Amino acid sequence: MNQEDIKQIFKSKGIKNTRQRQRVYEYLIACQQPVTADAIYMDLARESAGDETLNLSTVYRILDIFLKQKLIIKSNLTNDNKSTFELNKREHRHHLVCVKCNLVTPITGCPLKGYDQMLSQSTHYEILEHKLEVFGVCPKCQGHS
Amino acid sequence: MNQEDIKQIFKSKGIKNTRQRQRVYEYLIACQQPVTADAIYMDLARESAGDETLNLSTVYRILDIFLKQKLIIKSNLTNDNKSTFELNKREHRHHLVCVKCNLVTPITGCPLKGYDQMLSQSTHYEILEHKLEVFGVCPKCQGHS
DNA sequence: GTAACTGCAAACCTTTTGCAGCTTG
DNA sequence: CAAGCTGCAAAAGGTTTGCAGTTAC
Numbered sequence: 001m002n003q004e005d006i007k008q009i010f011k012s013k014g015i016k017n018t019r020q021r022q023r024v025y026e027y028l029i030a031c032q033q034p035v036t037a038d039a040i041y042m043d044l045a046r047e048s049a050g051d052e053t054l055n056l057s058t059v060y061r062i063l064d065i066f067l068k069q070k071l072i073i074k075s076n077l078t079n080d081n082k083s084t085f086e087l088n089k090r091e092h093r094h095h096l097v098c099v100k101c102n103l104v105t106p107i108t109g110c111p112l113k114g115y116d117q118m119l120s121q122s123t124h125y126e127i128l129e130h131k132l133e134v135f136g137v138c139p140k141c142q143g144h145s
Numbered sequence: 146m147n148q149e150d151i152k153q154i155f156k157s158k159g160i161k162n163t164r165q166r167q168r169v170y171e172y173l174i175a176c177q178q179p180v181t182a183d184a185i186y187m188d189l190a191r192e193s194a195g196d197e198t199l200n201l202s203t204v205y206r207i208l209d210i211f212l213k214q215k216l217i218i219k220s221n222l223t224n225d226n227k228s229t230f231e232l233n234k235r236e237h238r239h240h241l242v243c244v245k246c247n248l249v250t251p252i253t254g255c256p257l258k259g260y261d262q263m264l265s266q267s268t269h270y271e272i273l274e275h276k277l278e279v280f281g282v283c284p285k286c287q288g289h290s
Numbered sequence: 291g292t293a294a295c296t297g298c299a300a301a302c303c304t305t306t307t308g309c310a311g312c313t314t315g
Numbered sequence: 316c317a318a319g320c321t322g323c324a325a326a327a328g329g330t331t332t333g334c335a336g337t338t339a340c
Contacts, residue, residue, distance in 0.1 A: 016314065018320065038304080055322050060305060062320095076221030081228065081329070082304070096270060105268070111260045116279070119252070125241060125281040132277045134261070136270040161339060163295065183329080200297050205330060207295095226305075226329065295338070306327070313320070 001029060013069040020054055024062045025071075033104050034077055034084035034095070037063060077104070077133060094132045100141035107134065146174060158214040165199055169207045170216075178249050179222055179229035179240070182208060222249065222278060237274075243283035252279065 006025050010017045023044055028035075040063075041056045048054060063085050066072040073088045077097060094107040116127040151170050155162045168189055173180070185208075186201045193199060208230050211217040218233045222242060239252040261272040 016319070018314070020321070036304090053322075056304095057306075057323080058321055064306095074224055076224065076226075079219050079221065079228065081221075081226060083224065083226065096264070096268060098270070099273060107264070111257060112277075115256045119241070119279060120281070123241060123250070124284045125243070126287055127279060127281040128244060129281075130277060130279040132257075132275060134264060134272060134275040136265070136272040136274075139269045142271055161294065163339070165296070181329090198297075201329095202298080202331075203296055209331095228329085291340105293338105293340095296336085298334090298336105300332085300334105302329100302331070304327105304329085306325105308325085309323090311321085311323105314318090315316105 009071070013071065015065060015069060019052070020058055021062050021065075023052075023054065024059060025066070028066075028072060028085070028087045032087075032106075034075060034086040036082045036084055038082070040085075075131065078102070092129075094134070096134045096136065098138035098141055099135050100137055103138050105138075154216070158216065160210060160214060164197070165203055166207050166210075168197075168199065169204060170211070173211075173217065173230070173232045177232075179220060179231040181227045181229055183227070185230075220276065223247065239277045239279070241279045241281065243286055244280050245282055245286035248283055250283075 003022060003026075006022055007017050009025075010021065015021065024040060027040055027044060037056065037059050041054065041059045044054050044059075063072065063074075066085075067074055070088055072085050074083055074085055076082075077084050077095070092110055094110060096105045096107050097103070098105075110132075112130060112132065116130060119125070120127045148167060148171075151167055152162050154170075155166065160166065169185060172185055172189060182201065182204050186199065186204045189199050189204075208217065208219075211230075212219055215233055217230050219228055219230055221227075222229050222240070237255055239255060241250045241252050242248070243250075255277075257275060257277065261275060264270070265272045
């Protein structure tokens with residue numbers, strides 16, 4: 001996906017195209033993982049050359065806009081009071097999180113297919129979505145106790 | 146469960162028995178739901194008579210201790226950057242959250258029985274736990290759009 | 291009596307906001 | 316050109332910490 005493609009996505013969502021928004025969106029495409037606002041800011045600030053400035057509050061404002069247009073998803077994966085953001089792939093995704101190194105791996109397939117519907121019948125809720133995250137120790141961290 | 150029972154629980158965990166800790170623990174038993182530190186503080190402060198003071202930072206410190214002794218569980222159910230705490234019943238629990246009124250209802254039974262083991266085999270992770278939360282609109286909030 | 295706990299106030303950290311200047315369409 | 320975006324600094328809100336006084340064992 002190149003800059004022109006991203007521009008088109010923004011256009012279709014009524015989002016004005018700016019250098020900062022391009023960069024944040026490119027970053028989210030590249031990292032393929034839930035990330036914090038601060039991580040986006042730090043990484044992009046680091047790789048900035050000269051006048052390519054980017055402010056943390058701008059990152060938050062951009063993330064808000066992306067959220068409102070449902071380009072991204074917000075969640076609180078860890079318990080450290082930081083929100084994480086990731087691209088909203090249409091496919092419904094879950095993650096496996098390593099509690100030692102914090103590596104986040106997408107899980108292929110949803111084990112809850114059909115469950116939402118069943119739950120809707122038994123509770124009379126209108127089910128909108130579910131969040132599932134699995135926690136464990138990744139192969140690399142096993143043994144390095 | 147009376148005060149003496151709670152005292153015994155504290156003793157078994159090496160937690161010194163104080164008035165504040167008793168009150169927070171009683172509160173968690175009574176509310177049977179994930180609650181924020183602030184909610185605990187507000188409710189207990191309101192019902193405090195005379196010298197029964199309780200400080201918000203004390204609530205946080207008590208929750209930290211309960212967490213370390215695994216008496217409670219911490220999570221980030223909502224996206225508003227507040228942590229919630231609930232008693233750690235040994236049975237593994239999930240919740241149904243109404244996105245309109247924030248009502249939290251426990252779900253009976255875990256739809257992921259056996260899934261962890263399967264995932265462990267396919268990923269070579271040592272699976273420790275999973276968190277599942279389902280979001281929807283409760284019967285009362287439906288229609289009141 | 292002593293180690294540990296609590297209240298208070300201040301610090302800390304993430305996130306939000308007001309405003310002046312700049313950019314995009 | 317006008318509307319809207321960005322940077323900066325300051326504020327806001329949740330959580331943590333230092334310290335002096337109090338309490339539990």
